[in-house]
Amino acid sequence: MDASSVQGDLVDVMFTEAQIQAKLAEMARQIERDYEGEELLLVGVLRGAVMVMADLARALDRHVEIDWMAVSSYGSGTKSSGVVRILKDLDTDISGRHVLIVDEIIDTGLTLSWLTSNLASRDPASVEIGTLLRKPEAAKMDVDVKYVGWDIPNEFVVGYGLDYDERYRNLRDIGTLAPHVYG
Ligand code: IMP
Ligand code: MG
Numbered sequence: 001m002d003a004s005s006v007q008g009d010l011v012d013v014m015f016t017e018a019q020i021q022a023k024l025a026e027m028a029r030q031i032e033r034d035y036e037g038e039e040l041l042l043v044g045v046l047r048g049a050v051m052v053m054a055d056l057a058r059a060l061d062r063h064v065e066i067d068w069m070a071v072s073s074y075g076s077g078t079k080s081s082g083v084v085r086i087l088k089d090l091d092t093d094i095s096g097r098h099v100l101i102v103d104e105i106i107d108t109g110l111t112l113s114w115l116t117s118n119l120a121s122r123d124p125a126s127v128e129i130g131t132l133l134r135k136p137e138a139a140k141m142d143v144d145v146k147y148v149g150w151d152i153p154n155e156f157v158v159g160y161g162l163d164y165d166e167r168y169r170n171l172r173d174i175g176t177l178a179p180h181v182y183g
Contacts, residue, residue, distance in 0.1 A: 001170050011177070024149070031100065045101065051160045052103070052160070067092045096124065101115060103129065109138075116144075164181065
């Protein structure tokens with residue numbers, strides 16, 4: 001779906017599909033350099049990271065493995081609850097592996113700070129984080145992020161995997177949700 005199809009629901013288009021692809025290509029080049037000669041396992045955080053994973057993994061000109069975790073930290077609203085639960089765990093044993101967590105957004109940082117220490121306790125060779133978006137003003141936890149696409153203002157955004165109440169994930173672009181939609 002294109003932003004023009006939900007124009008009235010968006011305050012603006014923050015990043016177009018083309019801008020997102022260009023940014024992921026940049027991030028892929030850094031990842032290729034940093035993990036040269038190492039095996040790499042990408043761990044996607046369901047469901048929001050599906051689009052980032054699909055495009056970032058294909059932008060990488062090397063072999064990677066892909067696995068998924070599902071955690072819940074949000075209800076159906078726009079505010080973080082701070083409570084993290086594993087809904088689906090990895091199928092992969094990560095001990096001795098280089099792990100890169102792939103996510104679409106870091107808001108408060110609660111989810112990824114919890115997830116990073118959870119994965120770190122499984123004795124991997126390394127655990128790093130790559131995220132397309134980050135909201136520095138919303139940070140409640142200091143999370144060490146190795147790859148960031150863009151830092152964005154503290155606004156609720158949708159599209160490219162990001163949802164409001166499970167909608168807008170299939171929007172090609174990323175846009176700021178208009179308050180009337182959730183207000
Ligand atoms: P946290 O606050 O960093 O723990 O963010 C947890 C999750 O909240 C993210 O992975 C997203 O799924 C969701 N989230 C945070 N900010 C937004 C947003 O602006 N739009 C849509 N989902 C968001
Ligand atoms: Mg998410």
